[in-house]
Amino acid sequence: xxxxxxxxxxxxxxxxxxxxxxxxxxxxxxxxxxxxxxxxxxxxxxxxxxxxxxxxxxxxxxxxxxxxxxxxxxxxxxxxxxxxxxxxxxxxxxxxxxxxxxxxxxxxxxxxxxxxxxxxxxxxxxxxxxxxxxxxxxxxxxxxxxxxxxxxxxxxxxxxxxxxxxxxxxxxxxxxxxxxxxxx
Amino acid sequence: xxxxxxxxxxxxxxxxxxxxxxxxxxxxxxxxxxxxxxxxxxxxxxxxxxxxxxxxxxxxxxxxxxxxxxxxxxxxxxxxxxxxxxxxxxxxxxxxxxxxxxxxxxxxxxxxxxxxxxxxxxxxxxxxxxxxxxxxxxxxxxxxxxxxxxxxxxxxxxxxxx
Amino acid sequence: xxxxxxxxxxxxxxxxxxxxxxxxxxxxxxxxxxxxxxxxxxxxxxxxxxxxxxxxxxxxxxxxxxxxxxxxxxxxxxxxxxxxxxxxxxxxxxxxxxxxxxxxxxxxxxxxxxxxxxxxxxxxxxxxxxxxxxxxxxxxxxxxxxxxxxxxxxxxxxxxxxxxxxxxxxxxxxxxxxxxxxxxxxxxxxxxxxxxxxxxxxxxxxxxxxxxxxxxxxxxxxxxxxxxxxxxxxxxxxxxxxxxxxxxxxxxxxxxxxxxxxxxxxxxxxxxxxxxxxxxxxxxxxxxxxxxxxxxxxxxxxxxxxxxxxxxxxxxxxxxxxxxxxxxxxxxxxxxxxxxxxxxxxxxxxxxxxxxxxxxxxxxxxxxxxxxxxxxxxxxxxxxxxxxxxxxxxxxxxxxxxxxxxxxxxxx
Numbered sequence: 001x002x003x004x005x006x007x008x009x010x011x012x013x014x015x016x017x018x019x020x021x022x023x024x025x026x027x028x029x030x031x032x033x034x035x036x037x038x039x040x041x042x043x044x045x046x047x048x049x050x051x052x053x054x055x056x057x058x059x060x061x062x063x064x065x066x067x068x069x070x071x072x073x074x075x076x077x078x079x080x081x082x083x084x085x086x087x088x089x090x091x092x093x094x095x096x097x098x099x100x101x102x103x104x105x106x107x108x109x110x111x112x113x114x115x116x117x118x119x120x121x122x123x124x125x126x127x128x129x130x131x132x133x134x135x136x137x138x139x140x141x142x143x144x145x146x147x148x149x150x151x152x153x154x155x156x157x158x159x160x161x162x163x164x165x166x167x168x169x170x171x172x173x174x175x176x177x178x179x180x181x182x183x184x
Numbered sequence: 185x186x187x188x189x190x191x192x193x194x195x196x197x198x199x200x201x202x203x204x205x206x207x208x209x210x211x212x213x214x215x216x217x218x219x220x221x222x223x224x225x226x227x228x229x230x231x232x233x234x235x236x237x238x239x240x241x242x243x244x245x246x247x248x249x250x251x252x253x254x255x256x257x258x259x260x261x262x263x264x265x266x267x268x269x270x271x272x273x274x275x276x277x278x279x280x281x282x283x284x285x286x287x288x289x290x291x292x293x294x295x296x297x298x299x300x301x302x303x304x305x306x307x308x309x310x311x312x313x314x315x316x317x318x319x320x321x322x323x324x325x326x327x328x329x330x331x332x333x334x335x336x337x338x339x340x341x342x343x344x345x346x
Numbered sequence: 347x348x349x350x351x352x353x354x355x356x357x358x359x360x361x362x363x364x365x366x367x368x369x370x371x372x373x374x375x376x377x378x379x380x381x382x383x384x385x386x387x388x389x390x391x392x393x394x395x396x397x398x399x400x401x402x403x404x405x406x407x408x409x410x411x412x413x414x415x416x417x418x419x420x421x422x423x424x425x426x427x428x429x430x431x432x433x434x435x436x437x438x439x440x441x442x443x444x445x446x447x448x449x450x451x452x453x454x455x456x457x458x459x460x461x462x463x464x465x466x467x468x469x470x471x472x473x474x475x476x477x478x479x480x481x482x483x484x485x486x487x488x489x490x491x492x493x494x495x496x497x498x499x500x501x502x503x504x505x506x507x508x509x510x511x512x513x514x515x516x517x518x519x520x521x522x523x524x525x526x527x528x529x530x531x532x533x534x535x536x537x538x539x540x541x542x543x544x545x546x547x548x549x550x551x552x553x554x555x556x557x558x559x560x561x562x563x564x565x566x567x568x569x570x571x572x573x574x575x576x577x578x579x580x581x582x583x584x585x586x587x588x589x590x591x592x593x594x595x596x597x598x599x600x601x602x603x604x605x606x607x608x609x610x611x612x613x614x615x616x617x618x619x620x621x622x623x624x625x626x627x628x629x630x631x632x633x634x635x636x637x638x639x640x641x642x643x644x645x646x647x648x649x650x651x652x653x654x655x656x657x658x659x660x661x662x663x664x665x666x667x668x669x670x671x672x673x674x675x676x677x678x679x680x681x682x683x684x685x686x687x688x689x690x691x692x693x694x695x696x697x698x699x700x701x702x703x704x705x706x707x708x709x710x711x712x713x714x715x716x717x718x719x720x721x722x723x724x725x726x727x728x729x730x731x732x733x734x735x736x737x738x739x740x741x742x743x744x745x746x747x748x749x750x751x752x753x754x755x756x757x758x
Contacts, residue, residue: 010606028494035536092358122372129365167361248395263374264373267375268388282402293414
């Protein structure tokens with residue numbers, strides 16, 4: 001099995017990579033630190049799994065060479081599982097890329113990273129509800145300090161491909177429940 | 185509730201940082217003028233540098249620090265104003281930090297014909313005055329840390345209660 | 347099933363309505379400071395302060411403390427005299443290459459007095475690599491790592507955006523440029539974050555020509571500390587002049603740039619340590635063999651008389667066009683192989699300050715080092731050939747221009 005770490009630039013993919021594999025990929029606080037992919041090995045339930053740190057990309061429609069590397073990496077690994085790393089303080093843009101990858105049929109896990117930054121900005125995310133709507137594991141993390149990494153690893157095997165239609169109907173259902181709940 | 189405790193202290197702080205700003209602007213201007221005239225000035229424990237890098241560029245930074253103090257000293261309750269004061273202090277820390285680090289770098293080795301490490305008296309001698317204006321301003325600029333801590337404390341309290 | 351972009355945004359909108367609550371946005375002190383570092387009026391003085399600090403600490407640590415404080419003493423006082431004594435075959439070709447080329451004074455072979463003048467692999471080569479370059483690279487990467495992890499780099503990019511647009515690049519080009527000040531190899535790799543082929547070509551060419559690496563800067567700081575400001579000024583001016591020209595003549599687009607400015611963060615010592623270790627060892631794996639091999643090759647070519655011969659042939663150009671003394675021809679030719687060694691060599695030749703500035707600038711804008719050359723080849727041989735063509739023109743034109751400026755100023 002192969003796992004790809006994907007997400008926007010500067011959401012902390014390399015931090016995850018180093019945490020998960022014990023490798024030494026350069027981490028910085030600016031977008032575009034990783035311009036080429038790096039492979040490493042991690043253990044899930046005692047099995048060796050290959051993990052790839054993919055350069056950041058905004059969408060599957062590449063704008064520069066680093067993004068081309070990212071998209072090519074995804075398309076070359078049809079059987080791979082994707083950990084979609086999302087900056088929790090910019091969740092909407094992150095979900096766009098995640099949805100694109102879901103639509104292509106890849107099994108996905110979402111890591112809502114930088115929860116601390118989002119909290120500083122007073123943004124609160126209901127991860128459980130998001131998980132119910134998307135029907136894939138959603139884990140809140142602060143990769144720099146290691147929070148949530150264990151949970152992420154333990155839930156990687158729950159990743160599965162989902163149909164966007166199901167997500168749409170889940171979202172509609174959730175909205176109905178929410179509306180019903182508002183009525184006293 | 186948190187706002188009530190602020191007004192009295194910032195006015196003292198405002199006066200303090202305005203005065204510090206004036207002193208800092210004066211130091212920066214002195215460094216720039218001396219650099220332009222190509223000389224150096226030593227008086228008591230004060231030594232104003234006059235070479236192009238330290239006096240010219242460094243002087244420009246000290247002057248900027250002073251201007252940041254002056255423009256931030258009014259209405260320091262406002263976070264943007266307060267940030268200017270903090271930034272002014274950070275600029276002084278950069279210049280003073282570099283001056284002090286230069287002294288450290290000089291104090292450790294024993295010199296061209298001396299032993300590997302400096303003698304104890306030679307080591308201490310390096311740290312004797314005169315100092316540059318930025319180093320003399322350094323202790324006064326540290327006061328800003330007190331206000332940062334105070335503000336973070338108040339803000340933290342404000343967030344929990346809201 | 348696939349959605350259109352619009353349907354996708356619509357879905358995201360519905361999802362986030364259900365799961366995300368946005369509280370009132372409050373400015374924290376970090377945010378406010380972040381804004382100050384981006385607004386030009388306050389941001390530019392802050393940027394100058396940061397660069398000032400960078401340069402000052404670099405000089406104090408690498409120059410005063412490490413090189414002058416300890417390494418010069420060790421290499422000149424102990425290592426060089428010891429090797430001169432124990433290495434067999436004084437004066438023969440192998441001794442000359444490995445230890446000391448010495449000099450001929452009144453027909454007699456005399457030993458060099460310092461590791462700057464001996465030009466042996468084990469003396470000058472090791473001294474430059476360990477005594478000068480290692481501390482320079484170390485402190486450079488330490489400070490760079492701190493700036494990177496705090497999150498200052500994107501702010502610098504936003505500040506300098508307007509200026510870099512004039513040369514067909516955008517603010518983000520500051521990242522490869524600053525990385526190149528450490529070593530051009532990662533700098534060239536970082537050009538991949540630029541969007542178009544045109545931008546990558548301009549960036550790579552400018553990096554290879556005008557940005558001296560940490561090794562060169564370290565050596566300049568050591569041998570010509572008073573002139574380094576002028577040398578850097580000429581390089582920066584060249585970077586913009588030729589960037590402007592390249593932008594006009596290279597076909598292609600230079601799009602706007604969009605960047606996320608991340609919040610300031612407290613850097614973690616562990617990450618900084620790891621980064622410095624990785625970069626310094628990386629640099630030495632790539633650079634040290636080249637430094638030593640370069641010394642060997644330069645030594646052999648000197649022994650065979652190739653460099654003297656080439657120097658003699660090219661001397662009229664150097665003297666007439668660039669206005670530097672004929673003795674510099676040798677080092678300037680050798681600079682094709684080893685720029686750092688050439689700078690050290692130049693510093694031992696007697697000439698006017700302006701001639702020194704000219705010749706060191708020439709060495710800097712010469713052919714990129716072998717490692718950079720290989721990296722550029724990896725990014726595409728066509729671009730590399732074009733970059734070399736540009737380089738040849740630039741060396742000739744800019745060298746002449748500097749000479750002309752000198753004449754006009756009355757100093758050359």
